[in-house]
Amino acid sequence: METLLNFTPAFPTFFLMFLLAYLFAFFVVFRNWSPKQKPEASSCLMSLTHGTPAVIMSTRALMNSPTPLSFASPNASFQNFVLEFSIAYFLMDLLHYMVFVPNDLLFIGHHLATLYVFVTCRYVVHHGAVAILVLLFLAEVTSACQNVRSIANLRRADVPLAAKVGGANNLIPRWAWISWMVVIVVAVMISILWVSNLWIFWFRQRSHRAQKKVK
Structure with missing residues (x-):
């Protein structure tokens, strides 16, 4: 029987890496922060270890496609490698x-939707990574700035420099944030629709092969 979910060693390695990054941030980097701030700051620091590398790897995977x-x-194998990197994160x-x-x-739903797209693309359909990596690039290209701003915003009341960085909230109008969120949500929905179509195509192929075997 064909194995659909075939996790390679890269996935648990990446998951362990992000887990250690989170724990290091929680217990070392932000150990003196308040209990309310530590989890969010740790998540942001972990996100920093994912965002920029994901952009670089996505670019390489797309430019060097066989x-x-x-x-x-x-x-392609390296495209799957990048997908596993992001799935772990x-x-x-x-x-x-x-x-x-x-x-x-909202964020839980976003992550569940993203995981659905990435996991089915990587482990079930085995097609469509190009579209997913393009979206990954667009989603993560500004993540470093966003996470630095988020961490600074947590400390804006205590650190003057952080207040200057976190003060960017007042410079970006509400319509911009809303429009960006709409674009991100639409992109995720398009990804789900795209992978769903690949699922349909995959099941049709299997059904067609099964009918041939019966004949």
Whole structure:
């Protein structure tokens, strides 16, 4: 029987890496911060270890694709490697939200939707990584600035420099934040729709092969 979920050694290695990054931030970097601030700051620091590397690896995976780039092309090995890197991060960050911020249904829903897209693309459909990595690049290209701003915002009342960095909140109008969120949500929904179509195509192929065997 064909194995659908075949986790490679890269996935547990990446998950352990993000877990250690989170714990290091929680117990070392932010050990003197308040109990309310430590989890969020640790999540942001962990996100820093994912965002920029994900952008670099996505770019490399797309530029060095062994096959012509197509939204329906089979996943290359390095593309799968990048997907596993991000799956490990989103799973770890999802655990953070479920433990410390269980009422933040927006982010939990976002992470669940993202994991659905990434996991099915990597382990079930085995196609569509090009589209997913393009979205990953767009989503993470500004993550470093966002996470630095978020960490600074947590300390703006205590550290003057952090107040200057966190003060960017007042410089970005509400319509911009709302429009950005809409774009991100739409991008995730498009990803889900795209992978769902690949699922349908995959099941049709299996059904067609099964009918041929019966004949």
